[in-house]
Amino acid sequence: MPATPDPEAGITRRALVGLAVFGAAPALGGLAGCAALSDASAQPASGTSGSPATRTASADAAGPEAASAEAASAALARRLGAAVGAGDREGFLRCFTPGARTLGEVWFSAWRSFAGVELAGAPDGHLEVTWRVGEEAGTSATALPVRLLGGLVDGVDDPSPLPIWLRHPVVLARSGPVSVLAAAEVDADAWLEHARTAADRVRDAGLDGWHGWTGDVVVEIPVDSRDFDLRDAGDAGSGAAAYTVREVDHQDVVVVDPMVTRAWSDADVAGLLTHEVVHVALGVSGDRAPMWVREGVADWVAAPWWPKLRAENRAASAGAPADAELPTDADFADPDTVARAYALAEAAVAGIVAEHGRDALLAWAHDWAGAPAPSAAALTELLRAELARRR
Numbered sequence: 001m002p003a004t005p006d007p008e009a010g011i012t013r014r015a016l017v018g019l020a021v022f023g024a025a026p027a028l029g030g031l032a033g034c035a036a037l038s039d040a041s042a043q044p045a046s047g048t049s050g051s052p053a054t055r056t057a058s059a060d061a062a063g064p065e066a067a068s069a070e071a072a073s074a075a076l077a078r079r080l081g082a083a084v085g086a087g088d089r090e091g092f093l094r095c096f097t098p099g100a101r102t103l104g105e106v107w108f109s110a111w112r113s114f115a116g117v118e119l120a121g122a123p124d125g126h127l128e129v130t131w132r133v134g135e136e137a138g139t140s141a142t143a144l145p146v147r148l149l150g151g152l153v154d155g156v157d158d159p160s161p162l163p164i165w166l167r168h169p170v171v172l173a174r175s176g177p178v179s180v181l182a183a184a185e186v187d188a189d190a191w192l193e194h195a196r197t198a199a200d201r202v203r204d205a206g207l208d209g210w211h212g213w214t215g216d217v218v219v220e221i222p223v224d225s226r227d228f229d230l231r232d233a234g235d236a237g238s239g240a241a242a243y244t245v246r247e248v249d250h251q252d253v254v255v256v257d258p259m260v261t262r263a264w265s266d267a268d269v270a271g272l273l274t275h276e277v278v279h280v281a282l283g284v285s286g287d288r289a290p291m292w293v294r295e296g297v298a299d300w301v302a303a304p305w306w307p308k309l310r311a312e313n314r315a316a317s318a319g320a321p322a323d324a325e326l327p328t329d330a331d332f333a334d335p336d337t338v339a340r341a342y343a344l345a346e347a348a349v350a351g352i353v354a355e356h357g358r359d360a361l362l363a364w365a366h367d368w369a370g371a372p373a374p375s376a377a378a379l380t381e382l383l384r385a386e387l388a389r390r391r
């Protein structure tokens with residue numbers, strides 16, 4: 001059962017401070033690297049001309065220790081950024097102690113595959129990383145609690161949320177606006193096909209153009225259930241097959257648990273992604289609707305393509321009473337009621353479509369607070385009528 005966490009309770013990302021920015025693009029004069037760094041922690045790297053060293057006022061205000069931590073992380077950001085921008089693998093790896101070299105290999109490979117990476121220091125010494133994997137409108141970001149030894153990266157603690165590339169090699173598969181970032185063991189190309197299929201279905205359902213969604217989809221497949229849970233800081237709870245996480249600039253990223261879905265059929269996998277891409281298409285405008293609308297629309301769009309979903313919703317709604325109510329947000333959070341909540345949400349949405357048509361449903365879902373949607377009592381009647389039809 002796909003359980004998407006309430007976007008309102010979603011991720012709070014730290015705002016970036018003091019960007020020292022490099023895209024994975026032109027070489028920067030071949031001056032990248034950490035070779036001469038022991039005494040250069042506060043010096044801007046050569047070859048970064050045109051990009052004034054960015055410092056935040058907070059560093060000085062927070063005292064010498066914070067200023068020192070920020071200076072060290074800012075210097076590291078500049079060196080790593082210059083090396084990844086120049087494609088200088090050895091220079092990049094020279095920013096790591098011998099014991100952390102594997103970590104450097106993983107980061108270099110991942111960041112080089114992205115369409116862009118921005119690195120910055122932070123007052124607490126963390127390394128701020130912002131990245132874009134492909135053609136998506138927004139970005140993802142994390143603050144890495146790097147451990148430095150003599151100005152070099154000696155390790156990293158778990159950030160929260162945890163990017164899937166933190167310690168594990170990843171591969172990127174892209175096709176136009178659809179991208180799949182996956183653990184190296186995963187067949188990213190196969191997932192890319194499913195993601196493209198899902199994006200096409202959601203576009204065909206008439207959900208393109210919502211909040212400016214142009215069809216961009218980012219799917220991430222971590223190596224295991226642990227990294228799946230930590231990608232969302234544990235917000236999704238256990239047992240979900242996938243969720244859609246809202247990044248700080250409203251970029252939505254679909255994250256799938258590779259272990260839960262391992263034995264699923266292709267149809268079920270593509271159905272799951274279809275459900276999640278509906279959330280991407282709804283975006284922030286969908287946040288104004290109650291959860292049963294968001295989940296109901298996602299299930300309703302996906303149901304024709306998703307055998308597993310149809311079977312589960314049929315089973316969960318079979319015993320629903322004739323006076324069933326619209327599911328509350330709390331019903332989606334309770335393990336005892338969540339299965340029926342999804343089933344009733346899908347039935348309610350199907351009931352709305354049967355009575356008012358698809359265009360009315362999509363208009364209401366797009367702007368639930370502003371559009372003159374039917375009253376709760378009228379909607380409840382549509383749910384009950386649909387359940388009666390299905391008995």
Ligand SMILES: [Zn+2]
Binds near residue numbers: 002279294298
């Ligand atoms: Zn959902």
